[in-house]
Amino acid sequence: TWGKNNPVTVRLTLTRLLGKIHPVFHCSLLKPAVTSRVRPAPLSPPKPLIVQDETHYEIQKILDSRIHRGQLQHLVLWKGYPLSDASLVKSGDVHADQLIN
Numbered sequence: 001t002w003g004k005n006n007p008v009t010v011r012l013t014l015t016r017l018l019g020k021i022h023p024v025f026h027c028s029l030l031k032p033a034v035t036s037r038v039r040p041a042p043l044s045p046p047k048p049l050i051v052q053d054e055t056h057y058e059i060q061k062i063l064d065s066r067i068h069r070g071q072l073q074h075l076v077l078w079k080g081y082p083l084s085d086a087s088l089v090k091s092g093d094v095h096a097d098q099l100i101n
Contacts, residue, residue: 046080057081059096 011024049056060079063086065072072091077083 043080045078059094062094062096065091 008027009024010027010030014021014023046058049058058079059076061077062074063077064075066075066088067073068088073088074091074094075086076089076094077086
């Protein structure tokens with residue numbers, strides 16, 4: 001949000017991620033927001049596989065690995081899901097040997 005401070009400056013409401021930046025800006029530093037971009041509709045994620053009453057998701061890629069409290073974990077990107085849904089999975093629960101380097 002914003003408010004006009006005087007004829008040539010604008011006070012913006014900034015997120016805390018921006019730290020302690022002074023929220024007043026000269027009008028020459030601002031430009032209109034682009035709001036007409038056409039974005040494709042998000043696809044719904046694929047349904048999980050049910051094998052012997054257990055839910056399984058397909059792995060697209062192993063992004064990284066780490067040792068946490070003595071256990072190997074893999075950062076898994078799930079097929080059909082965004083990167084923000086990637087999760088750490090215990091090595092013993094990953095059944096995709098061809099994806100593990």
